[in-house]
Amino acid sequence: MEIVITEVEVKDVRFPTSLLADGSDAMHTDPDYSCAYVVIKTNKGIEGYGLTFTLGRGTEIVVQACKSMSYLVKGQNVNEIFTHFGSFWRKLTSESQLRWIGPEKGVIHLATAAIINALWDLWARIENKPVWKLLTDLSPEQLVSTIDFRYITDVITKEEAVKLLKENQKGKEEREEMLRKNGYPAYTTQVGWLGYNDAKVKELCNKFLALGFTSFKVKVGQNITDDVRRCRLVRDAIGHENKLMLDANQIWDINESIEWMKQLVKFKPIWIEEPTSPDDILGHAKIANELRPYGIGVATGEMCANRVMFKQLLQARAIDYCQIDSARIGGINEILAVYLMAKKMGVPVCPHAGGVGLCEMVQHLQMWDFICLSASTENRVIEYVDQQHEHFEHPVCVQNASYMPPMSPGYSTKLNEECIKNYSYPNGAKWKDMYEQGLFYKSLN
């Protein structure tokens, strides 16, 4: 069956989350969770759906980038793409004129992620499998053939990657069975958005405790007095048998990170996430070095630009937890490279999620990791935020604080018709209502 890509549709979809301060943190005070949404159409009717997450303004720029890149995808034979996926990925990321405005970072790489994610969704739909199962069923050689090793061969080569995957071939079936039965452990970020008041924080702690959660993340970094009060409140609510993580969303300089965190040691957080600029590898290494004696690890990755930056975070021992993001670096192909490097360097991966569709995607990746690569859930946990799932045809299913393996074909990123109709920006039905009510002004861009 010859399947050819005939069209690439790109949509700007936004949700007005800033109205309730959902998702607010020290740097992103009023996010409107959004996405650039890509639909890849084929001559056989089968379609692929992919997205990259954004915060509202600026989605139009990513949409433009997806459109500008789509000429590289249109007209292609999908079998050709999937058979030589590593080379195709390089073709996309190394386009001789477009690479100047990256390379492999920012808007153009977010657009790459949306397109590549849609291609994996398409592949999984063609194979009639969820992405985690597609990945799991690929041979080590096939899986590694999807990766572009440019710029990372000093840490991992193709041959080493194949070897790492072969090491844990045994036991795959048992681990798949365990997943189907128990799911994969999740943690919640939902108790501690900066915009929430103390009563709401306490109420949410109790709610998530009752749901079976054992790991809780709190935003910090705007005011040390507030942070101390909120950490105490959460620690008191969740007890010492549960885990507390802190997240500063890049607010601090290097020495400031260290000083601030020393004042929060008594609440025994297991990690401080994004203490400073996502680009500061040497800075994270210094912070990690200073905080390790206190039992506090450094976590980062949701804004890490690409595999070259992850490579260095691992080389420099700058991170204790590797937080891959499914929509910032260039889609599954590049994320697999990061998982393989993290495995080699002995750092657990704890994916960033939340936003729009991130939970839907990362569950597939982390389940593949458990079955095929790390063979462990030790120190590993997937972020969970209970927002924006209702817009997807096959939303995540979290039971007993665990992600249950998705069973529908694809990458779980198809938005339902209702969502597209209501939240397309700026002309969706809900947005029209909000302009009329004066809740939002229509942007002129």
Next chain:
Amino acid sequence: MEIVITEVEVKDVRFPTSLLADGSDAMHTDPDYSCAYVVIKTNKGIEGYGLTFTLGRGTEIVVQACKSMSYLVKGQNVNEIFTHFGSFWRKLTSESQLRWIGPEKGVIHLATAAIINALWDLWARIENKPVWKLLTDLSPEQLVSTIDFRYITDVITKEEAVKLLKENQKGKEEREEMLRKNGYPAYTTQVGWLGYNDAKVKELCNKFLALGFTSFKVKVGQNITDDVRRCRLVRDAIGHENKLMLDANQIWDINESIEWMKQLVKFKPIWIEEPTSPDDILGHAKIANELRPYGIGVATGEMCANRVMFKQLLQARAIDYCQIDSARIGGINEILAVYLMAKKMGVPVCPHAGGVGLCEMVQHLQMWDFICLSASTENRVIEYVDQQHEHFEHPVCVQNASYMPPMSPGYSTKLNEECIKNYSYPNGAKWKDMYEQGLFYKSLN
């Protein structure tokens, strides 16, 4: 006088340089030199002109980003901006929703550069001075107030920056006088674009020798046999009394860089530029370490994303020459931070130029550096490419292989009317001709 910004116009301007292989290198085989061009209009008629350089496709994305950011500039009082330029810069780069699609890198940072460059041009026009003179006349405290020190205080603080500037206050007049008389030394990249044949390379060596040039840069990295032949050809033509630089434009992995360069040691290049990914700080450090014993330095910076990346290149001793770019990091404010860090760490700045308008801009910065900060031209030289200057109202003036100080008010980046008419993309007169002649296809984006 109350000057208020009333409008921000953004244009897509492209030149068909791929037709002659001008600018071709190992990664960018067919660039069409282009720019996103910003005109800031005010209620008093005075305007500011700024740009960021691009390679053709993708300019439309940067144009969209400039438009999306322009709401932050429209309606602002320019005195307010210039009095609190550091805070204004942060406001632009930390916009709570837009920063997600960077932060401070790629498309959104290129757009920041175009806007910030236009603001400096406007400021200099209001003061009726060229930018280098505006910078030179600012007190150390005023100059430093334009910089956002977020994420770099572990290497340089505001106070240290003021101190560095105060150290060389003496002798400013003499150095300004020297510049006015002799200009600032330039090197040429024009002898060795990868797309040029041997006869053309030889002819260009002789041409630029006759013009007084003593430093020559050659592109390498696609094929070692070709590189050896071309390096020998250029070295024979320019002799051993002149300087040879090599440029790989990011083509290699780390170990490959080292092995490849060892085969070119005999041609005694003073630097290898961009051996690998611009994001690989630790990789550049390893290459620099291995090549230093051979007298070869590492140069990079034209694709360095921001001050945080430059900070680390300096901290890790990964570069021997710091190649700031005037249009990739966020305009003059951020570039000043890089100059100050380079001074503190003892690394000479040799600006990247060529492209569209880069020579026009960097001459101002390097002249300020000579007068106020480094007080030296030792190991320092500005790249020069004799292309696309005719489109500017006040093009660079290079005499005896030296940039002569520009005397017109502003940042030398105003395109002439003829250029806008002819090369606006896709509807400029020259582009219409080219479609008719079948030289280019009109993009559908």
